[in-house]
Amino acid sequence: MNDLLTTLEHALATARQHGADHADAFIIRSRSRSAMIRQGNAEGIRHAESLSLGLRVFREGRMASVAGNDLSTSALNQLAERACAMAQMVPPSPYDGIAENPLIPVSAEAVQRLELYDTLTPPSISNLLDHAREIETSALSYDGITNSNGASASTSESDVALATSSGFSGAYRRTSHGYGISVLAGTGAQMQRDYAFHSALHWKDLRAAKDLGHEAAQRALARLNPTRPKTGTYPVVFDRRVAGSLLGHFAAAINGAAIVQGTSFLKDKLNKHIFRHDIHITDDPTLPRMAGSHPFDGEGTASLPLQLIEGGVLKDWLLDSRCARQLGLNGSNGRAARSTGSAPRPGTSNLFMQPGTLSPDALRHDIKEGVLITELMGNAINMLTGDYSRGGSGFMIRNGEIAEPVSGITIAGNLNDMFARLIPANDLNLLEGFHTPTIRIDQMSLAGD
Numbered sequence: 001m002n003d004l005l006t007t008l009e010h011a012l013a014t015a016r017q018h019g020a021d022h023a024d025a026f027i028i029r030s031r032s033r034s035a036m037i038r039q040g041n042a043e044g045i046r047h048a049e050s051l052s053l054g055l056r057v058f059r060e061g062r063m064a065s066v067a068g069n070d071l072s073t074s075a076l077n078q079l080a081e082r083a084c085a086m087a088q089m090v091p092p093s094p095y096d097g098i099a100e101n102p103l104i105p106v107s108a109e110a111v112q113r114l115e116l117y118d119t120l121t122p123p124s125i126s127n128l129l130d131h132a133r134e135i136e137t138s139a140l141s142y143d144g145i146t147n148s149n150g151a152s153a154s155t156s157e158s159d160v161a162l163a164t165s166s167g168f169s170g171a172y173r174r175t176s177h178g179y180g181i182s183v184l185a186g187t188g189a190q191m192q193r194d195y196a197f198h199s200a201l202h203w204k205d206l207r208a209a210k211d212l213g214h215e216a217a218q219r220a221l222a223r224l225n226p227t228r229p230k231t232g233t234y235p236v237v238f239d240r241r242v243a244g245s246l247l248g249h250f251a252a253a254i255n256g257a258a259i260v261q262g263t264s265f266l267k268d269k270l271n272k273h274i275f276r277h278d279i280h281i282t283d284d285p286t287l288p289r290m291a292g293s294h295p296f297d298g299e300g301t302a303s304l305p306l307q308l309i310e311g312g313v314l315k316d317w318l319l320d321s322r323c324a325r326q327l328g329l330n331g332s333n334g335r336a337a338r339s340t341g342s343a344p345r346p347g348t349s350n351l352f353m354q355p356g357t358l359s360p361d362a363l364r365h366d367i368k369e370g371v372l373i374t375e376l377m378g379n380a381i382n383m384l385t386g387d388y389s390r391g392g393s394g395f396m397i398r399n400g401e402i403a404e405p406v407s408g409i410t411i412a413g414n415l416n417d418m419f420a421r422l423i424p425a426n427d428l429n430l431l432e433g434f435h436t437p438t439i440r441i442d443q444m445s446l447a448g449d
Contacts, residue, residue, distance in 0.1 A: 001159060001171045004029065007071050008163035011055055014080040016165065020057040020087070022098045023080075024164040026298070026340050027053045032156035035128040037136050039148055042129055054340030055079055059087040063096040067341045095325040096343070098166045099332055102300035106170035111295045115288040116174040117157075118202040123177070128153040131179065131209045138213030139183045144224070145217050146191070149182035155203070160294075168300035176291065177203045179212050185220035192226070192405075194219035194375075201289050219374070222395075226407040228448040229396060235370035236411055236444040237363065237397065240427055242376050244434035247351055249381060249388075249415055250281070251434065254308065254316075256323030256335075256346040258383065265386035265416060266314065274314045275419050278356070281309035283318070283335070285349030290430070292349035298338035303349065306333055318346040352435030356424040360438040363425045365400040371446060372397055373411065386415035410447040418444070 008025040015023040029051045036044035054067045057080070064086035068079050123131070136151035154177065161171035178199035185192050196216035198207045238246065258264040266274065275281075285293050285303035294303055299321055307315055319329065320336035323346055337347030356363075364370065377391035393407035418441050425438035 001161065001173065004159060004161035005163060005169050005171055007053070007076070008161055008169065010073070011053065011076050011080060012163055012165050014077050015055060015057050015084065018080050018084040020059050020080070020084055020165075022058040022165045023056060024098060024162065024299070025053060025055050026338060027051075027161045028158060028340055030156060030158040032154065033122070033125055033128060034152060034154035035125055035132055036150045036152040037129060037132040038150040040133070040136070044150070044152070045125055045129075047125075052340040053079075054338070054342075055083050056343060057083040057087050058097055059084055061092040061094055062087045062090050063093045063343070064090060065341075065343050095322045097321065097325075098164050099299035099301045099321045099336070101302075101331055102164060102166055102168035103170070103296050103302040104168050106172075106295050111172045113288065114172075114286070114293045114295060116172060116201055116293060118175040118177070120203055122155045122157065122175070123153070123203065128155065134209040135179060135181045135213040138210035139181055139217040141213075142217040142221065144185050144221050145183050146187055147184040149184070149193070151181040151213070152179070153209075154178050162296065162298070162300055164300050166300075168296075170296050170300065172295055175201055177201075177206055179206060179209060181213060181216045183216050183220050185217075186224050190224065192220055192223035194223060199291065201291060205289065223393070223405045223407070226393065226405040227396075228408050229371065229406055229446065231448050232446060233443055234446050235364075235367045235397070235440065235442045236446070237360075237367070237370060237372045238439040238441070239372060239374045239394065240425075240429040240436060240438045242373055243436040243439040244429065245376055246418070246422070246439060247281070247353060247434035247436050249383075250419065251318065251348050251351055252383060253386075253415070254314065254318055256317045256319045256327065259317050260323055260326045263384055265384060269314050270317070272314060273312045273420075275309055275312040275422060277312045279309055279312045279422065279424070280307070280354040281351070282307055282354070283348050283351045285334075287350050290350045292351070294349065297332075297334045298336035298344040299332060301332050301334040301336060303334050306335070318348060320344045320346045348434075350435065352428065352430070353424055353437065355426045355428040355437045358423075358425055360425045360427055361400075363423065363438060363440050364397050367397045367400055370397040371395070371406065371409070371411070372402055381415075388413050388415050388418060406448070408448070412445040412447070413441070
């Protein structure tokens with residue numbers, strides 16, 4: 001990791017030599033392996049390595065960004081020279097600049113507390129194939145499972161380093177491992193597909209391979225012979241596997257870039273009630289062994305927990321430095337995300353909704369007729385108005401019990417109203433990028449037969 005920080009310092013020094021007033025540099029170096037089993041045969045075996053450096057320079061109120069994968073002295077010199085020349089040609093960008101309050105320094109202990117790196121020897125291709133085969137074998141052992149789209153296993157390791165001309169430098173290493181499978185149940189026009197997956201930073205945190213195969217098979221079999229309910233207004237329960245999409249729409253609506261552009265249906269809702277009084281939503285990059293955790297953000301700003309919804313009230317936007325300046329606020333709240341090929345923009349880390357008090361069974365017990373959504377398709381969301389419409393499939397709910405499968409339906413509403421009526425269960429899901437429990441929303445429109 002020290003070699004990456006040395007390279008970044010050299011890139012910054014070279015940028016200053018070519019006339020930059022300020023600069024920051026970002027490196028990602030990664031290695032990955034993946035393997036797939038389909039019908040018992042190995043395919044899709046991949047090894048990949050990548051290295052990329054992004055350099056952002058500021059010169060006389062103008063900004064330019066460049067990226068490259070050659071870290072030699074001559075290549076860095078050319079990269080810095082090109083960036084500084086580009087900065088002279090673009091229009092002024094008064095809101096762009098280095099973060100005002102970077103975290104200096106990042107201690108090794110702070111990085112270690114996050115447990116982002118799995119110290120065990122990463123699985124070999126042979127190990128990955130064995131686990132993928134076990135997943136598929138367990139799924140195909142079920143009567144009625146007629147085909148497999150493949151089972152996969154993967155592992156990756158990344159080194160991340162950032163340095164800025166304001167004095168910040170930091171680096172960390174992370175790992176990731178994952179399983180996945182998709183299977184078909186039934187035959188002909190009656191076939192149904194479903195899937196299961198799991199990912200974790202540490203190999204030991206992954207679910208048992210055979211359990212994943214069982215889940216995919218059971219889900220696919222449960223979807224056989226679906227019907228279409230009558231068009232109408234129903235209570236809708238979002239399975240926790242898909243409920244995170246609602247949190248994703250919320251995150252997009254409070255993204256500082258959308259607020260600056262005036263393209264969010266929540267742009268006038270700061271410090272106002274958005275959800276019920278018992279709803280709390282937090283973005284927390286400090287949670288150990290979580291995929292979204294990091295010791296600093298894409299600008300070198302401290303990564304601290306951020307309460308976005310407290311008692312149903314919207315308390316903050318997701319901000320990087322640029323958006324904070326445009327909105328006239330004190331500064332970034334540490335939500336800058338970036339790649340080496342683009343400038344920072346606001347993002348999330350581990351975004352989650354606090355669970356409620358009811359179990360999923362209790363959450364639906366008084367529903368005489370409703371719908372449980374287990375899969376969503378399409379994305380007809382108008383972020384300016386909050387109008388919501390998505391295709392879906394799942395199961396009918398009758399007298400509080402899960403009943404026959406349904407497919408080919410469309411659910412619709414408006415996110416303002418949906419957020420106001422949303423009720424969470426107590427089964428918080430920490431497997432997805434947006435972490436939510438099962439969610440109930442009453443009075444949603446459903447288009448069926």
